[in-house]
Amino acid sequence: MKALHNTGQSSSATMMGGPRGITGLVLNGVKIDAGTGGSCDDSGENCDLGDNSGNWNIEALSQTTFSFGTDANNAHVQPDGTYHYHGMPEGFITMQGGNETTMTLIGWAADGFPIYARYGYSDSTDATSELVAMTGSYQHVTTVSTNRPSTDIYPLGTFAQDWEYVAGSGDLDECNGRIGVTPEFPDGIYHYYATDTYPFFQRCVKGEL
Template identity: 55%
Template sequence: MLNGNGIPNHEVGTFPNSNNPNTISEQTVSERFTLCPTIISESGLEVVGQAVAIAYALNSVKFDPATAGRCNDEGECSLAKGQGNWNIEALGHETFDFGDDMNHAHVQPTGEYHYHGMPELLIEFLGSNNGMTIVGWASDGFPVYARNGFSNPTDPDSEVKELKSSYKLKTEPDANRPSTVTALAGGPNQGSTNPNIPIEMGAFTQDYEYVDGLGDLDQCNGRYGVTPEFPDGIYYYVVTDDFPFFTRCLKGDTN
């Protein structure tokens, strides 16, 4: 069981800021995680919306990698509750700015500080155990590690290395993908503007594709292997420096 107030135990950026108007406030976090997680979907079940938090860090801060930002085919975009088929990513590009800090985190309108990617100062605070750092628990009960793992997933004596995702940018944009921001609304200090700026590849979730075996991790940014905390082996998710940064799907049962 994880109880907390959602306030990080490390330095954060300045909030509100010019791209995020929200102030951090205490939350009520009380989450239960199964001690015996089991995989029910090898391909993973996509987690959509806020009904189920995909994971929590050990300090009770939520992992929430997706955004509510959207664009339509005409390039009309909104950073908050947008309409359209193109999902805006918080990280990995410079087209849109969600005001995230040094921990790749920012604040929701509810005051909830949450991570979109690598929680750098949490990792520094926790330190490592034989080169690996467990940073949290996914809602299905499987552990979450940051960045590193054993080069041979079943050998705890093998070299520790940075684990890579198996996603890459598509060589060509999808059909009907907007190439220019023609209107931007709904974000802080944005009003409704016509910036007429190019939308670089990587700004949308749809700009990426999964290639089995390209990196170390599967489609849910996880793998099976031994860890210092689980010497007999377990499935675990990994926070990575590159897309998807954090898993967008869960393999275990959240009920």
């Protein structure tokens, strides 16, 4: 087993996205912003896909009640005309030759650490180990707030507040990252993943900004 040193990440996380700043860029120059500007009030009767003043922030990909018009690349255009990704950039991954046989570098986070698509080594310290699909470590909350809009109308997963980080429930930390070797960094580095499970892309960063 390889010992990894000087990977550069911090023990603390800085939340990103929306007005806090983009979380990163895909190599094609398109920005990453997994969250949305939509929200609902506590009653659930007043929801707006472009107004985040409500207490319950609507997710783009983990629900089917609302449509943000995301395309086959899990992306769409913001009101200001900016095209951006909420999740796995499938078309770009295909262009890069990405598949289950290789780790595919797809972008850089705001803190300068690399972002990979879907697959990572089963042993994070061993580049000869099997490639597996990485999973995020977020689960539905176990206690639903009494102020939340009805789950009969808006199932769990509809809102960002429906998810909580549960260490060890997946492969990655609270920022959808981990320390390990990659094809570009054989000595190991902290890096992020785009995943098929929540949070889809990192929503916080572990490096200096």
